[in-house]
Amino acid sequence: MKLNFPGPVTKDEFLNRMYSFLSEWGNDSSTRVDGKQYDVIGKDRKEAVFHIGFESEEVNEEDSSVLDENQPENEDCFIELGELKEWMFIKSFNVLSDIEDELVYVGDTKCLYDDRVLPVYSIETYCHKRGLAFIKEVDYTYVQKAVAAELISKDLLNTLKTTAIYLKDGLEECINRIELEEALGEKIYTSLPKDKSLVTIDNIVKMTPYLNIKSSIGKLYRRFYKVTEYNWNCFENIYDLNSLMEENSLSFLSEEEYNKKRFIEFISSQDLNAFPKKMQVKEKADVFGGRIEKSTFGYEVKPFFRLDQILNDYSDILYKEVLMNEHLCCPIRYLHKLKQIANKEGFEYNNLLPLGVMTHNHLVFDNIPTGIKVKMEQFLNIKEMQNEIEALKRNFYK
Secondary structure (H helix, E strand, O other): OOOOOOOOOOHHHHHHHHHHHHHHHHEEEEEOOOEEEEEEEEOEEEEEOOOOOOOOOOOOOOHOOOOOOOOOOEEEEEEOOOHHHEEEEEEEEOOOHHHOOOOOOEEEEOOOOOOOOEEEEEEEEHHHOOOOOEEOOOOOOOEEEHOOOOOOOOHHHHHOOEEEEEOOOOOEEEEEEHHHHHOOOEEEEOOOOOOEEEEEEEEEEOOHOOOOOOOOOEEEEEOOOOEEEOOEEOOOEEEHHHHHHOOOOOOOHHHHHHHHEEEEEEEEHHHHOOOOOOOOOOHHHHHEEEEEEOOEEEEEEEEEEOOOOOOOOHHHOOOOHHOOOEEEEEHHHHHHHHHHHHHOOOOOOHOOOOOEEEEOEEEEEOOOOHHHHHHHHHHHHHHHHHHHHHHHHHHHHH
């Protein structure tokens, strides 16, 4: 029997057609005709013998016995690295035996970074028979079984159907992300929705000392494969920020809301560092809530505090009329500048205690060295003029 093809075919097309033909006719027997070995095919009790030859020099039976059954017999099987087709891969790693048995050798290629020549195989037959996708790039539609083991037990994982093979440092079986989600009983997100108050532990790490976290509401699928050298997990717990704050009796402010009331009603953990240590504001401060702080890398939720609670020990309001020349009136928002000037002048800032508080949360100090007082008042006058200019600009452009 002679097998004819309508025209030139690629190696993959030839192998696919041969596989379909032999699946229908093959019967695993052979015979000898005129001293040559032939395979026998049969269907409906009809049998025929066939032989596929190449126009290159023949390989005798003795020589062919030392060749791998999947190796080609001519030099046309070298494949340029950039010409590897969808189902092809370079085999430079061990493969599970049930997969390896159905791989088809298609040629050799040269490594990109050295002169090694490695075999190229096709996994198309194996995947087609099982309805599997073959992926070489990250695709969050799927989850590697080794990764899914972070979330569910081995027994439950074994009940989920393999839907893809992923090629990286080897061939890895993958399952469908939606099926994993159903088995887990939690929503799996590939990114955090911007219109919802969903956060991971990375977003609320500064708030965790003040939170009693009970349970997550979902998982963030952050990494497609494990980074073993850093021991990073591929999934992270997701929490609803509004629910977390409510459950812990804390308020929550957006970045805009907080900035409008900063130094008027609220201050941050960083702002507490500007107060003299002798005031012990850090020890007295109770967290009032969490606020959003955005950055180029995303955002964090950070604690904030009520000013009236922190300044409770200085409840007596001082008025401008009672101030004397030796007194320094410093707005809380500029305490960091007073600290900077005092430290530069060698004055022990942390031993200061205010006499009291003026309206608009200004602290009044005495016993400030004249040089420090003069420099601080100059700074405050410049800031006041700048604020007046900014106010004029805003009114002008209204």
